Structure formats: structure tokens, C-alpha cells
Amino acid sequence: MESDFIQLDGVEKVFDVRRKTGRLRREKTRVRAVDAISFSVPRGEMVGYIGPNGAGKSTTIKMLTGILTPSAGRVRVAGIDPARERTRLARHIGVVFGQRTTLWWDLPLRDSYRLMHRMYRIPDDRFKVNMARCVELLDLGELLDVPVRQLSLGQRMRGDIAAALLHDPEVLYLDEPTIGLDVISKAKVRDFLRDLNTERGTTVLLTTHDLTDIEQLCKRVMVIDHGRLVYDGALAGLHEVGESERTLVVDLERELPPVEVAGARVVKVEGPRQWLAFPASVSAAPLVAAVAQRYPLVDLSVREQDIEAVIAKMYADRSAL
Amino acid sequence: MRLYAVVAAGGFRRHATYRVATAAGVFTNTVFGFILAYTFTALWDERPQLGGYDLSQALTYVWLGQALLMTAALMGGGLESELMERIRTGDIAIDLCRPADLQLFWLAGDLGRAAFHLLGRGVVPMAVGALAFDLALPADPFVWVAFLVAVALGVVVSFAIRFLVALSAFWLLDGAGVAQITWLVGLFFSGMVLPLTVFPGGLGTLAQALPWSALLQIPADVFLGKHTGWGLVRAYGFQLGWAALLLTAGRLLQSVATRRVVVQGG
Numbered sequence: 001m002e003s004d005f006i007q008l009d010g011v012e013k014v015f016d017v018r019r020k021t022g023r024l025r026r027e028k029t030r031v032r033a034v035d036a037i038s039f040s041v042p043r044g045e046m047v048g049y050i051g052p053n054g055a056g057k058s059t060t061i062k063m064l065t066g067i068l069t070p071s072a073g074r075v076r077v078a079g080i081d082p083a084r085e086r087t088r089l090a091r092h093i094g095v096v097f098g099q100r101t102t103l104w105w106d107l108p109l110r111d112s113y114r115l116m117h118r119m120y121r122i123p124d125d126r127f128k129v130n131m132a133r134c135v136e137l138l139d140l141g142e143l144l145d146v147p148v149r150q151l152s153l154g155q156r157m158r159g160d161i162a163a164a165l166l167h168d169p170e171v172l173y174l175d176e177p178t179i180g181l182d183v184i185s186k187a188k189v190r191d192f193l194r195d196l197n198t199e200r201g202t203t204v205l206l207t208t209h210d211l212t213d214i215e216q217l218c219k220r221v222m223v224i225d226h227g228r229l230v231y232d233g234a235l236a237g238l239h240e241v242g243e244s245e246r247t248l249v250v251d252l253e254r255e256l257p258p259v260e261v262a263g264a265r266v267v268k269v270e271g272p273r274q275w276l277a278f279p280a281s282v283s284a285a286p287l288v289a290a291v292a293q294r295y296p297l298v299d300l301s302v303r304e305q306d307i308e309a310v311i312a313k314m315y316a317d318r319s320a321l
Numbered sequence: 322m323r324l325y326a327v328v329a330a331g332g333f334r335r336h337a338t339y340r341v342a343t344a345a346g347v348f349t350n351t352v353f354g355f356i357l358a359y360t361f362t363a364l365w366d367e368r369p370q371l372g373g374y375d376l377s378q379a380l381t382y383v384w385l386g387q388a389l390l391m392t393a394a395l396m397g398g399g400l401e402s403e404l405m406e407r408i409r410t411g412d413i414a415i416d417l418c419r420p421a422d423l424q425l426f427w428l429a430g431d432l433g434r435a436a437f438h439l440l441g442r443g444v445v446p447m448a449v450g451a452l453a454f455d456l457a458l459p460a461d462p463f464v465w466v467a468f469l470v471a472v473a474l475g476v477v478v479s480f481a482i483r484f485l486v487a488l489s490a491f492w493l494l495d496g497a498g499v500a501q502i503t504w505l506v507g508l509f510f511s512g513m514v515l516p517l518t519v520f521p522g523g524l525g526t527l528a529q530a531l532p533w534s535a536l537l538q539i540p541a542d543v544f545l546g547k548h549t550g551w552g553l554v555r556a557y558g559f560q561l562g563w564a565a566l567l568l569t570a571g572r573l574l575q576s577v578a579t580r581r582v583v584v585q586g587g
Contacts (some may be wrong), residue, residue, distance in 0.1 A: 067417045069580065086579075090420035102415045106335040115331060118324035119421050147338070 004040035004076070005203055006064065006171065011037045011073035013059050013227075033059040035227035036073070043170070044201040046193075048218035048235075050208060052315055056227040057207045061173050064205070065095055078170055091120060094169035096161050098176030103148040109159050110144045113166060120167035127166060134162035137192045154185030161189065165196070172196070174206045178213055190216050211311070225315055240281070244310045247303040248276040248287060253296035261290045272298075280305060324421060325429035332433025336399075336441070343441045346391065350446040354387040358454055372519035377457045378545050379516075384450030385541045386513050388443035392435050392472065393479045393536040395511045397504045400431050400480065404487035405496040417579060424571055428480055435476040457545060464546060467553060471540040474560035478535040481567030482507070488571065491578040512538040532563040 013034040021027045034056040041047050051057050062068040063075055066082030066089055075082055080089045103112040117127050135141050138158040143151060151159060157177065164172065174193070178186045194217055196202050206218060214221055214235065221238065223231035231238060238244075248264065251273050258266040259274055264287055268275040278287055284302050291297060337343075361383050365376045374382060390396065404427060407413045416423060450456060459465060486503045490496035508514060510533035517528040517538045528534060539556050542548050548556040 062414065065414075065418045067414055067579070086417065087420050087422075090418055093418065095415060095418040097415055100410075100412045100415050102419075104331055104335060106338045107331060111331055111334070115324075115327050118327045119419060121324075 003042045005043040005078060006041040006205065007074075007076045008040070008060075008064075009038050009074040011060075011063060011075055012071045013056070013063060013068060014071040032227050034063070034070075037224070037227070037229050038073075039222060039229060039232055041203060041205065043203055044197070045220065046197045046204040046206065046218050048206050048208065048214035048221040049224065050211070050214060050221060050311065051224035055224045057224060058175060059227075060224070061095075061175055061205070061207060064173060065089070065093060091167065092170050094164035094167070094172045096157075096164045096172070096174050096177050098157065098174075098179040101148070101156060101160055102163055103156065103159055105149050106147060108145045108147055109140065109151070112148065112159070112163055113144075116163055116166045122167050126168070130166045130168065131162075134165060137195065138162055139188060154181045157181060157185070158189065161192065165202075168200070169202065171203045171205070174204065174208075176208055177206070178208065178210050186210070186212075193217055223311065223314065230314070238310050238314075244280045244305045244313070245277045246280045246284065246305055248278060248284060248291075249301045249303060250274050250276065250291055250295070250297060251299040253298055256295065259291060259295060261287060261294070263287060325425060328426055328429035329433035329436075332430035333437045334433075335430075336434050336437045346442050347445045350387040350390060350442060351449050354384050354446050354450050355453070357383045357386070358450070372516045373547075374516065374518070374545070375457075377455050380450070380454045381456040381458070381545060382516055382541050384447050384454075384456060385544060386537055387450070388439075388447040389472065389475075389537055389540065390513065391438035391442040393475045393511070393540075394431075394435070394483060395479075395507055395513050395536055397483060397486075397500060397507065399434050400427060401483045401487040401496070401500050401503075404484070405490040405500065408487070408490040409494060409496075423579070424484060424568070424575055427484060428477070431480045431483075432473075432476060435473075439472065459544060459546060464544065467548075468540055468544040471543040471556065471560065474557060474564060475536045475540050477564045478532050478560055478567065481564055481571055482532060484571045485567065485574060488574045488578055507533050507536070510534065511536040512541070516541070532567060535560040535563050 011034060012032065015031045015033055017029050017031050018026045019029060037056075037060065049057055049060070059068065063070050064077055064082060066084075066086035069083040077089060078092050080092070082089050103109065104115070113131060116122070117124075122130070135144070138161060140158060140162060143155055143159065148156060148159065157180075161174075161177065177193075178189055181189065190213065193204065193206075197204055197217075204217075206213060208214060219234060221231070221233070221235050222229060223238070247267070250259065252259075253272065255272050256274075258269055259276060261276070263282060264276040264278040266274055267277045276287070276291075278284070288300060291300075358380050361379045362376065365371055365374075365379050369375065371379070386395075394400070404413075407416065416426070419426075451458060459468070482503065486499055487496065489499050493499065510517070510528050510531050512528075512534060517525060517534055519525075520528050529538065539548070539560060543553065543556060
């Protein structure tokens with residue numbers, strides 16, 4: 001039970017999409033938004049769930065909250081079948097959809113929290129403690145009496161995150177929680193989530209397009225594409241799967257023809273500066289030595305490939321197949 | 322239960338926020354009250370006792386209509402546009418992740434809204450009407466109470482209709498057309514244009530049997546003392562009957578909608 005706190009077993013979701021093919025004729029096509037996905041998440045883990053647009057991330061989340069019923073397969077969250085007992089499950093989960101808000105638009109933030117207090121029947125002392133904590137960590141103090149419609153996107157998002165957590169949910173689903181936020185707001189949100197996960201042991205499932213979110217928060221990452229789970233494992237392992245490359249940037253004394261060394265290829269030349277790509281699994285030292293020995297080297301740096309590029313390559317490879 | 326009290330209080334305060342809009346609305350209601358009052362005066366001059374009302378009662382009916390226009394949402398508003406928008410954009414997804422019943426949640430909010438509109442949009446036009454014209458105001462405080470009960474029941478029926486209309490957005494995606502049709506039908510069949518008792522024969526009978534008559538016609542007749550004793554019970558029964566029927570329909574539609582329909586947006 002603890003090791004498969006969230007469990008999906010061969011879950012599918014099929015949508016019928018009607019398409020106009022003529023003046024009156026419509027063609028019905030079946031779209032598999034989620035195709036035989038299985039995974040489990042133990043209690044207290046923080047997992048990144050990523051994939052390109054339309055890969056099926058949100059559909060999965062919706063099935064995990066019970067607002068969509070799977071076409072096939074079995075879903076369990078905290079031992080509850082979400083689609084069958086949506087309202088009972090609702091007390092155990094917190095949901096933040098980055099592009100949607102749950103707050104009362106016209107009223108001060110405080111009123112929405114009062115609503116949460118009653119909605120989740122949070123004991124008064126618990127509510128006070130959680131409120132104080134959210135206000136402090138998410139920096140909401142000055143915002144409580146401001147009508148939600150006057151909040152900036154980042155402020156509103158923090159407000160929404162607090163609203164999802166006042167009832168101490170065991171699971172938190174975050175769908176794009178940092179979308180559209182500036183760097184400082186992003187950092188604040190990430191710090192808060194890290195804290196929540198380590199101190200409260202809240203299980204977190206995070207979907208995002210911002211891979212920095214994943215790099216900073218999640219040890220485990222699942223990649224979904226075309227409704228299928230294409231990777232499930234440690235973040236570091238993605239590099240191997242994606243056959244990623246690192247880049248050696250060398251500054252030479254003067255403009256020279258592309259450097260020729262074994263085990264690397266020049267990908268870009270700009271004046272005296274050249275970019276050499278080499279496999280991420282190989283050490284950079286021999287390469288640096290080889291270049292230094294044969295060329296007038298002034299300066300150099302090694303750049304790690306960011307995870308974004310790795311995943312982009314992974315998506316591209318898959319669609320090429 | 323405390324949840325729904327908070328929701329109702331929120332509904333009240335949300336609408337109370339917009340003071341300028343409220344003032345402008347009160348002004349509009351008052352102006353329309355005068356226009357209709359003079360029209361009705363001309364009409365009743367020509368046809369005294371039309372629809373069973375004398376002139377003073379007819380004028381009272383006019384001002385009650387203005388006072389309840391927003392309260393009973395005779396022209397729609399609030400709920401449908403908001404709920405439809407949430408369905409259309411997919412924001413409804415969050416509402417469904419909550420341990421609250423969708424219909425009760427929105428009903429509570431709408432009752433709060435109606436309470437605000439009764440005070441904020443109803444009292445002033447009614448008072449102006451009473452100062453400017455000779456209105457048939459009830460002397461018996463019991464009638465005032467009976468009237469408020471009828472108004473509350475009317476608001477529930479109004480909510481039940483608008484909730485059904487709003488849920489249609491799950492299938493139609495854009496519910497503006499349906500909202501407009503119900504707005505038009507509601508305006509006519511609530512008795513906002515002319516009291517339903519004025520309509521002759523079959524049309525009159527039909528109009529008085531439809532749920533919209535619970536919104537204005539019945540509360541107004543309670544106010545004017547047309548429903549007393551068992552008549553009052555029958556009037557309440559009519560309102561309660563429609564409320565129960567339409568709320569049940571809304572409940573069924575809600576469970577179909579949330580079970581089978583795609584929630585929009587990624």
C-alpha cells in the first residue's frame with residue numbers, strides 16, 4: 001500500500017473525436033490520449049511527469065483526480081478508485097492547475113481560504129497553523145486582503161497553491177505550477193514545494209514544461225509521449241537514454257579552420273571560438289589535452305547538455321521511428 | 322452546512338463589491354419603473370380591472386417587477402454566464418476536484434447573490450415607486466413575510482432553470498444561444514412584460530403553469546393578497562413542485578455531465 005500509494009495499471013483513455021469530412025458527413029475517429037500506462041508512486045515521493053503538448057499528461061492527472069473515467073485499466077490513489085469515489089478522494093488530494101484558478105475572483109484572498117476551511121472541514125487549530133505556514137513561506141501576508149482579481153499571476157499562483165494545501169492533502173497534483181512566473185516567483189514556489197515534500201512527506205506529482213522544476217525538485221521522472229510512458233527512472237538516466245552530448249567550447253588565439261581531434265566534432269565556429277560536441281559518457285580530459293597539444297588554446301569551458309535538449313531529442317527520435 | 326453558509330455569504334459579498342454597478346442598476350430599474358408605470362396607467366385607464374388588478378395593484382406589480390428583476394434573475398445572469406464560462410474553459414475541472422456538491426455549491430452562492438440583489442437592487446426602486454405612486458402595500462406584516470418566502474422559493478426555481486441551462490455548455494461548448502433563448506422566454510413567461518393574468522385563454526393558462534410564473538407572478542400575487550389561506554399553500558406548493566422537479570433534473574444532468582463528458586482543455 002505504501003509503495004504503491006498511487007497506482008496505475010494498464011490505464012487507457014480513448015476519446016471519440018468527430019471530424020467534419022463534408023457538408024453533412026462526419027467521421028468518427030478514436031484517439032488514444034493515454035495508452036496502456038502503468039506506474040506506481042510510493043508515499044512521500046516527488047515525481048516529475050513530463051511530455052510534449054498533447055502527450056496525455058493532463059488526461060492522466062484528470063483520471064487520478066477522478067474527473068475522467070479511464071476507458072480501461074485500474075487506477076488507485078490512497079486505496080481509492082478516483083472515478084468511483086471522487087468526492088471521498090477529494091479530501092485526500094490537493095490540485096493546482098497552473099492555468100486555472102479556484103479562488104474567488106471578486107473577493108479578498110482571505111475569503112477563499114475561509115471557504116477551504118469549511119469545505120474540507122479543517123479543524124480550527126489545524127487551519128490556523130497551516131494558514132500561518134503558507135502565509136510565511138509563500139509570502140502571502142500582504143496579499144490576504146487584496147481581491148484576487150488585483151493579484152499578479154505569480155501572486156495568484158501562490159494563492160492557489162496555498163488553497164490546495166490548507167487541508168493537509170496526502171497527494172498534491174501540480175499541473176504547470178510555474179507557468180508564466182518570473183524567476184523569483186518560480187524559486188519561491190520551488191522552495192515551498194521542496195519543503196512540503198521533505199517536511200510533510202506529501203506525495204507530489206508534478207507536470208511541467210519547465211525542466212528546471214524537475215531538475216531542482218524530482219529525483220524520479222516519467223516521460224510520456226503519444227499517450228505512452230517512454231521513460232521512468234532517475235533524472236540522470238535520461239541522459240543515457242537520450243544519447244546526449246556535451247559541448248567543449250574552446251577559444252583559440254586566432255581564427256583557424258575547424259579543429260580536428262578524435263572523438264569530437266566541431267558543431268559551430270565563430271571567429272576564434274569553436275564548439276566541439278562529444279558523447280556525455282566520455283571524459284573531457286583527454287579531449288582537452290589533445291586540443292591543447294595541437295592548437296594555440298587561450299581558454300575553454302565544458303557545457304553540460306540541458307535536460308530539455310535531451311528530451312527534445314528523445315521526442316524527435318521517437319517520432320522518426 | 323457551514324460550508325454552504327460561507328458560500329452564500331461569499332455570493333452576497335461578491336456582488337456587493339461592485340458599488341457603482343449597483344448604483345447604475347438601481348438607477349436603470351427606477352427609470353424603467355417610471356416608464357412602465359406610465360404605460361400601465363394608460364393601459365388600465367382604458368381597461369380597468371385588466372387581469373383582475375385595479376390601477377394601484379397594477380402599479381405595485383410594475384415596481385415589484387423592477388425590484389425582483391435582479392433578485393429572481395428574470396433576465397438571467399450571474400450563475401449561467403459564470404458556470405458556462407468555467408465549463409467552456411475547463412476551469413470546472415478544479416471545482417470537480419473538491420469535496421463539495423456542484424449543484425448545492427452554486428445554489429448557495431446564488432441565494433447569497435439574490436439576497437444582495439433584493440437589498441441592493443430591490444429596496445430603493447420599490448421605495449421610489451411607493452413615494453411617486455399610490456401603491457397597494459400590504460398592511461398585514463404576515464403578508465410581507467409570506468411574500469419573502471415566495472420570493473425565496475422563486476429564486477430557487479430560477480436557479481434550477483439557470484443551472485440546467487448552464488450545464489448544457491458541457492455538450493454545446495458555447496451556451497450563449499441557449500442562454501439567450503431562456504432569457505427571452507423567461508422575460509415573457511415570468512410576467513415581467515405584462516402580468517400573466519392579462520394573457521387570454523390558453524396562453525394565459527399555459528403561462529401560469531410554466532415554472533417561470535414562480536419567479537415574479539406568484540410572489541407579486543402573494544404581495545397583493547391574491548393568495549391567502551389554502552391559496553397561499555397551493556401557490557407555495559406550485560413553486561416547491563417546480564423547484565423539486567427542476568433541481569432533480571439538474572442533478573441527473575450533472576451526474577451524466579460529470580461522468581461522460583470531456584472536461585475541456587489541457
